[in-house]
Amino acid sequence: MGKGGLEDVVAAQSAICDVDGTAGRLIYCGYDIHDLAEHSTFEEVIYLLWNGQLPTKSELEGLNKLLRTSRALPPAVIEAMKKFPKEAMPMEALRTAVSMLSMYDKEAEEMDKEANLRKAVKLTAQIPTIVAYIDLIRNDKPVVAPREEGSLAENFLYMLSGGTMPNEVAVRSLDIALILHADHELNASTFAARVAAATLTDFYSATVAAIGALKGPLHGGANQEVIKMLIEMGTVDNVLPHLQKMFANHEKVMGFGHRVYKTEDPRAFHLRKMSEELGKRAGDTKWYEMSRKVEEQVKGDKGLNANVDFYSASVYYMLGIPIDLYTPIFAMSRMSGWAAHILEQYANNRLIRPRAEYVGKRDQKWVPFEKRQQLEAANK
Numbered sequence: 001m002g003k004g005g006l007e008d009v010v011a012a013q014s015a016i017c018d019v020d021g022t023a024g025r026l027i028y029c030g031y032d033i034h035d036l037a038e039h040s041t042f043e044e045v046i047y048l049l050w051n052g053q054l055p056t057k058s059e060l061e062g063l064n065k066l067l068r069t070s071r072a073l074p075p076a077v078i079e080a081m082k083k084f085p086k087e088a089m090p091m092e093a094l095r096t097a098v099s100m101l102s103m104y105d106k107e108a109e110e111m112d113k114e115a116n117l118r119k120a121v122k123l124t125a126q127i128p129t130i131v132a133y134i135d136l137i138r139n140d141k142p143v144v145a146p147r148e149e150g151s152l153a154e155n156f157l158y159m160l161s162g163g164t165m166p167n168e169v170a171v172r173s174l175d176i177a178l179i180l181h182a183d184h185e186l187n188a189s190t191f192a193a194r195v196a197a198a199t200l201t202d203f204y205s206a207t208v209a210a211i212g213a214l215k216g217p218l219h220g221g222a223n224q225e226v227i228k229m230l231i232e233m234g235t236v237d238n239v240l241p242h243l244q245k246m247f248a249n250h251e252k253v254m255g256f257g258h259r260v261y262k263t264e265d266p267r268a269f270h271l272r273k274m275s276e277e278l279g280k281r282a283g284d285t286k287w288y289e290m291s292r293k294v295e296e297q298v299k300g301d302k303g304l305n306a307n308v309d310f311y312s313a314s315v316y317y318m319l320g321i322p323i324d325l326y327t328p329i330f331a332m333s334r335m336s337g338w339a340a341h342i343l344e345q346y347a348n349n350r351l352i353r354p355r356a357e358y359v360g361k362r363d364q365k366w367v368p369f370e371k372r373q374q375l376e377a378a379n380k
């Protein structure tokens with residue numbers, strides 16, 4: 001038995017993504033995340049993850065066309081979403097709506113590669129619509145039809161605002177955030193997706209398994225906990241006393257630490273820069289300054305580095321996105337990575353079925369109910 005939590009266990013071969021935790025390097029299909037964040041678009045990265053190579057212009061146009069024309073939701077799913085409880089967590093609503101989609105897809109149970117690729121396109125295009133509609137519906141606003149133009153990031157912000165075109169800075173900021181969150185090797189949600197896919201269940205079921213895993217605060221749920229902590233701290237001066245209290249109570253500081261990275265998470269570099277730039281543009285660098293102070297302190301006292309969730313929190317806050325949508329936005333991006341891994345798993349499948357080391361009792365003698373009660377009483 002190793003260190004628990006499958007630490008350092010290699011559970012699959014994959015050609016999609018590699019994390020070098022010692023050097024702090026992340027590559028998607030051989031391309032450094034820094035190059036992709038600086039030069040690519042999210043759609044280009046989706047193509048890369050699904051095909052193992054960057055697209056030509058016409059290949060990208062082909063994928064863009066498919067994604068843009070797949071954004072609308074089946075009317076029955078929209079009607080069902082209107083009946084969800086208003087106070088439902090967005091991740092609960094997302095998980096439920098994605099599960100519903102399979103019942104309105106005639107190909108849901110088709111297992112050939114082309115049909116599964118079509119499902120990858122549909123889910124990647126429809127999840128942003130679901131996330132925007134969750135927010136519109138709970139605020140009693142009319143749903144806005146998706147545009148069949150523009151990037152996924154632009155259309156999402158357009159729908160979320162109720163139909164106002166977003167500015168270019170907001171679109172590019174979200175686009176970079178989507179690139180940075182797209183894949184991360186065998187993280188918990190991707191592993192959940194692969195375990196489900198390996199039973200040869202359908203694409204939607206594997207995606208629902210992944211969404212359920214992403215929701216947890218130790219995984220995708222961390223980003224919204226970060227901004228709640230910053231809001232509670234309130235000022236730069238309050239950072240230190242607040243952290244000291246957390247350390248004294250042995251509380252984890254969300255957005256710090258990582259199972260694989262022993263040095264800085266390369267994704268944090270870009271998000272830190274964006275957090276600063278967005279703050280400067282808005283004339284409000286408070287959230288960036290507080291984040292810097294938290295980072296210095298946690299690094300100094302605990303030796304822990306900020307992970308992807310730490311600075312994405314202040315970036316989304318500066319973009320005016322409601323806090324409980326941060327994790328669903330992570331899902332919007334990671335859908336592309338889940339899809340790549342589900343397709344890779346189907347292409348070379350073997351059931352994933354590890355063993356447990358049994359540490360329970362053995363050789364117990366079965367006794368009837370009356371005697372069990374007597375034994376219980378005798379043991380009291």
Ligand code: COA
Nearest residue numbers: 217218219222251252253254255256257258259307308309
């Ligand atoms: N704040 C304070 N202490 C932390 C910490 C954090 N964010 N992350 C790890 N530690 C400490 C643990 O308390 C533990 O200390 P101990 O050995 O004295 O008990 C030690 O570092 C190892 O942590 P552990 O939780 O066992 O590491 P892990 O590899 O199992 O967990 C995470 C990795 C990401 C789950 C963990 O760092 C964490 O919970 N971070 C906060 C949540 C988060 O940001 N998640 C998003 C990840 S991208």
